[in-house]
Amino acid sequence: MQVKPKTPRGVWALRAVTIAITVIVILVVGTVAYSAYEDYTAVRAELAGGSNQAVGRAVLNGDSEAISINITIPNNGLYTLNVTLSCTYPTSNVVCTPAHVSVPAGGQGVLRFEMNVADLTQFESSAVHSVNGTVAIAMPPFASVSVQTDFGGFVKTGGSG
16 A cells, blocks of 8 residues: 655645735735726716716906816725826916825815916917826726826917918
8 A cells, every 4th residue: 555645734835825815816906996996987977977077167368268177086996096187288378287186985085177278379370289188097006097188179260370
């Protein structure tokens, strides 16, 4: 009769550690995915006409314009949600105040974004000027997404130029 050799204790310990790490990784990935899904659906619902709709306002004052947007960001997920909105433009004619909000799990925050166009007459020299921006969303330390976008433009509609 052949005796089966005993497995060393170190091998059993390594197997136990491997199983524990695997379970922890599955739990973390699952909770991050769940939190991201909940945050996405809540923010999408609010921007599509939920109870806390985005409030935008544009004020024209002579040749200048001030634009402000207030967006209520709900966080139905399990982790803190950070949202940043900023813009860039090749001249100093358009100034944006970067907006940032950190929303704790289960809470709400308001993102306040402001953009000022100092001289609208500068846009008469060309057909279209656009404002480029960045939207960054993060669930630290797990995930972060940054998207470059065009916030819109000022279009020359008539007159001599």
